Amino acid sequence: MQAHFASEFMLSLAHALESQLRAAIDRAFPEAAASARVSGAGLDPQLAPASKPEFGDFQANAALPLAKPLKQPPRQIAAAIVDQLMVDTAFNAICLKPEIAGPGFINLTLRPECLAAEVQARLADARLGVPLVEADGDGQEPALVVVDFSSPNIAKEMHVGHLRSTIIGDSLARVLEFRGHPVLRLNHVGDWGTQFGMLITHLKQVAPEALETADAVDLGDLVVFYRQAKQRFDDDEAFQTTSREEVVKLQGGDPLSLKAWSLLCDQSRREFQKIYDRLDVRLCERGESFYNPYLESVVEDLNVSGLLVSDDGAQCVFLEGVTGKDGKPLPVIVQKSDGGFNYATTDLAAIRYRFAAPPQGDGARRVIYVTDAGQANHFAGVFQVAQRAGWIPDAGRLQHVPFGLVQGEDGKKLKTRAGDTVRLRDLLDEAVERAEADLRRRLQEEGRDEDESFIEHVATTVGLAAVKYADLSQNRITNYQFSFDRMLALQGNTAPYLLYAVVRIAGIARKGGDLDATTAELQFSETQEWALVRELLKFDAVIAEVEEELLSNRLCTYLFELSQVFNRFYDQVPVLKAEPPSRSCRLALCRLTADTLKLGLSLLGIPTLERM
RNA sequence: GGGGCUGUAGCUCAGCCGGAUAGAGCGACGGUUUCCUAAACCGUAGGUCGUGGGUUCGAGUCCCGCCAGCCCCGCCA
Structure with missing residues (x-):
């Protein structure tokens, strides 16, 4: 306990003050405290950081709500609490005499020598007062936290839409890691599903070499082919049928299809890695395809638990508390009428696997999904199904960490001038270029002479830092208005x-x-x-x-x-x-x-x- | 139609468990450099916290209604 005091200053101090206040209130108003204990958890000292520097370090607001039940003016109550605090030697060791202010706030100011001693302690502490997370139970390792973020799609380029997930997810993972949690950073890449059927089908006709030879076409071309394939899929029924057959072949393990698939994945993976290297983001790739072997048993499990309902040929779990247009419960479809599985199935398989104890799973205690807010409904549904299926352990936490859209300065979805989605690569390039131009102008104005490697290093660091910081500094729930001018200011x-x-x-x-x-x-x-x-x-x-x-x-x-x-x-x-x-x-x-x-x-x- | 998120200064946004006179930054206006990088600092102006009720000693914060914007809503992810 003593050891912790030095390394967890403000928090442990707040805890100490809280219990001292609680005891003081108890002594000052024993009857009120006793009755509060009967009805609930006892009287809350309502300790909070001071709202302004002139009010000291902390404020306790407990006196105000006591005024009515005690039929006394709140300032008088505060005075009685302060009297009791003053006889507490432990309290006097850390705080100066409390001040009563306003309607009955108790303002607490820490002793200067106490603050100075803590600064001294932090100077000698590489963790700067942040404690490592407690080991779980009897000397066991702290439990695993999975952070699922970034998640681009194979055969597409990373675009601005992946920016927030990647940057926010990485930062949250870093904080959790620093606290001492083992963190599994998972890149749930879109490497499976219908889109591969159409892409492979299209490539067979227009660029068959791409399916046999590594890097026969570059990723930019692949993106174009993807777009064409999507177009054909939407317009051409015959193409749709062929594509679906192709998916079936792929899922059935057809060697040629698998090879084509793996070539496409490799190529995309290398492109993604360039971005991750630039951003210094570490990720463990585990795409949707990883969960393929588990999909069937997910549906089977749901069936065994009695959650599965066949509806219109599709296998569904109907949600509790979520109704559609007609007032009927909304389904989560886990198996399509054609027998295929979809993303909900994959997400369920992932949840089950991540919480399951090794070697059948990751043994996670907390699973965090960093995806856009548009998927909130989807995750709420999937989470509920996982909960009802009993896949989330008692102490397990499953959290969707949503974030808003990236918008341009016009308030609309960020697009290039030509109306295309902005490639992440281009966006980072521009940030660095602008930072470099700024720096060169400044150097000239100030008459400084720096070599090129300095300029490149500073521009790169500043540019990328600006992009990251601008994103992270905003409350992630709201939409984010992207502006080079503002972030580089x-x-x-x-x-x-x-x-x-x-x-x-x-x-x-x-x-x-x-x-x-x-x-x-x-x-x-x-x-x-x-x-x-x-x-x-x-x-x-x-x-x-x-x-x-x-x-x-x-x-x-x-x-x-x-x-x-x-x-x-x-x-x-x-x-x-x-x-x-x-x-x-x-x-x-x-x-x-x-x-x-x-x-x-x-x-x-x-x-x-x-x-x- | 149902659900989610959002609405705070001209602009972009904070605002923790409900607490004192609602805060920053930008932009505007005015000041500061014999001194560690002025990429800084100081000051001024700027608010019906979308709106109407409710709960409370106290509401930007909690509850209900309404308005506006964005997003999602059965076999895409």
Whole structure:
């Protein structure tokens, strides 16, 4: 327990304060506390972070709701609670005398020496106060978390639609990994199904060499062929029939079909990998086809559990609580009338496999799907079926992490000028090109002379960071308006702003500040120093929140605010020119700020720079 | 028709378990550089939180109705 105090500061402190408050309320109002315990979980101290810096560090709002039942003015109640707090030595060790403010808020301010000691502890802690997740049960490994994200389709190029899933999924996986969860990052690529029937059928007629020789056509051509195939499939009934036959052959394991299929997959896979390498995203490919052998037994299982209903020739599970036009329950179709399986079947097989204990499955405890919000209904249905089939263990969590559409600056779905979907590759290229143009203009204006490798490195880092950060910094639920101008802006809540804060600190180090020097006792006097200290110490709580809520924008907001506070500090408080005791204390703050920004950005998948 | 999501400053968005005078950034306007990178900092202006009810000591936040936009709705994923 003691060991945890040092490494989990704000959180453990909040927990300590909460129980101290609870005890104080208990002593001040024993009858009210006792009756609250009878009816529920006892009185809630309603501890929250202070809403404004002038209110201290925390506020407890418990007095307000007590006013009515106790028939006392809330400020009087607050005073009674504070009296009890003041006799608690443990409380006095961490907090100054509480203030009662407004209608009856109890404002708590942490002792400065307590804050300084924690800064000291974090300087010596590579994890910056973020604890590793507890082992599960008796010394067992923490349970596996599956994060399913990116998921492009074979024989198509990755486009802007894959951007959010890839970036958000990667960041969530990074946060979970940092917390110590074993994470399986799954790329559920679309490598099976009807589309292959039509593509192979079409290629047989127009480019048979593509089905026999690796890389006979390039991926761009393949995309064109795919589009043509889709067109024919929609227009031409005979083509449809042939395509369906082709799917059956493929699913039946016909060697020629399988070879063609595997060539197409290989080719796409290499293209995907180029994007993932650029974005520094690691993924374990496990496409839809992986679950092929399990589809039949999924349907069989559902049948055995009595969930399966034959309707109109299709095998369905009817949903509870979800009705269609006629007021009747909506089905999830798991086997088409032609006997084929569809995506719902595959998704069910995947859920079952991921939760199932090894070696029959992954043995996951938590499964997270990062896909667009348009699939919310689908997942809700599939999740319900999995639940009713008993495939989700008691402690298992199955979560859809939805995100909104990527829109252009006109508010409509992002398209190229020609009206095509934007290729992810082109989008990344443009971000880097714009970052490079910006940088060159700046270098010229400032009369700086940098070599080409510097320019390339900075432009690449800034450009890609901008794309990632812009996406991650927005609450993912809402649609996302994509704008190069905004994401590459040098001021505001953008990647360049955050990167610049790191660069400033690196600059201090270059100019002779030894960031790694240790300081016996940290002392701070300036407002900006304390503001920075307080901001730095929030990091652990922010990570805990992202882990639970799966909202990366909370981390972004924090890093932005930390950068702002640091920039104010940098602007108003000299570091290198400060006198000896202050100088080393300020250098220590610089180092912890740099470490926090670097770690935070790395959890977003964003590397930092020394100079820019 | 049913379901989901969204609606907060001119624009793009935050807003945690319901808490104090609703916050940023951009844009606009005005200031700051003998000093660690000014890719920065400071200040000013800008709000009926879509709308009408309800619950509450207290509602942007919770509940119900309505309006608007986007998305989904049986054999595509």
